[in-house]
Amino acid sequence: MIHVKEAIVVEGKYDKIKLSSFLDALIIETDGFRIFKDKEKMAMLRKLARTRGLVILTDSDSAGFLIRNYLTGSIPAEQIKHAYIPDLFGKEKRKAAPSKEGKLGVEGVPVETILEALRRAGVGTEEQEENAGGRKITKTDLYLAGLSGGPGSSEKRRKLLRRLNLPEHLSASSLPGVLNSLMSYEDFVRLTSEESEPSGQG
Template structure:
């Protein structure tokens, strides 16, 4: 089992149970939208973020992005990493019917998918070498140049790229830019787009 330095923040207890079978890390649940009204928990998350760093791992549905965006505005960005799970159609075993958008959440992801999402976020794996790949340097201008923003058909191109990279479809152009900078460097992404 991989050990992670940062505190991982998930939406609910089933997400925590699933993650606890994959990694050894401190995992804090938000209990869904209750974080919007819980000032004590938000203060606690800020403290954890400052001391150890946070990794936000929410579902890839609209509700998960509402929660993620709220926390992005409430906690200094230099203390937060973002792990994204891919859009996978289905339902969790414990549920009778799929969620509103018909996607699996964190609790329904396979262990290797969760590990890859954490690795791509830049999680600090304590039992691995401290070597981290180079990331970042992608600008909004690059998105325009590559046809991913601002032009005719850019929304379709963004959607296709998000699907290709196993990133959630709900990412805005700015959200996608942030995710791309967390996951790739400019040169490797440009090469990938040419393939």
């Protein structure tokens, strides 16, 4: 069993069952969209965020991002770590049909994928802290790299997200925080200049 200090927030009971099979952690379900009206559970999540920190691990579909964004808007950013599972397509064994977007949820993805998502979020590792001194990737860097605010930027961003195995619903405003946990500013510059591959003289 892998011990996780932070409380992990998932959408439903099957996600919790999956994580409980290999993580020694406090795992809290949002019960899907019920969290939007459940004041008591929200108060508990705020308290846990203050005392031990939260890891948000929702599905990579639009419903999962709706829940993630709601929690992000309700709890101070410094108390939250975001773990993102990539867009993997398929159907959970217990379901008769795939989800509306055809993506596997937390319960359906391999254990290794979840562990990688937690590692990328900086859970159970101090390596992100060590990188904290370097130059950070900012929203301006995304704009200058053509990944936001310009013609074709959303398509370029989607390509980058696919390349990094991140979910397509990840917004431009959330992207710098995720990129900073994955790479240095220099790595980002290398990656985006590879993507551009300018032809002719510049």
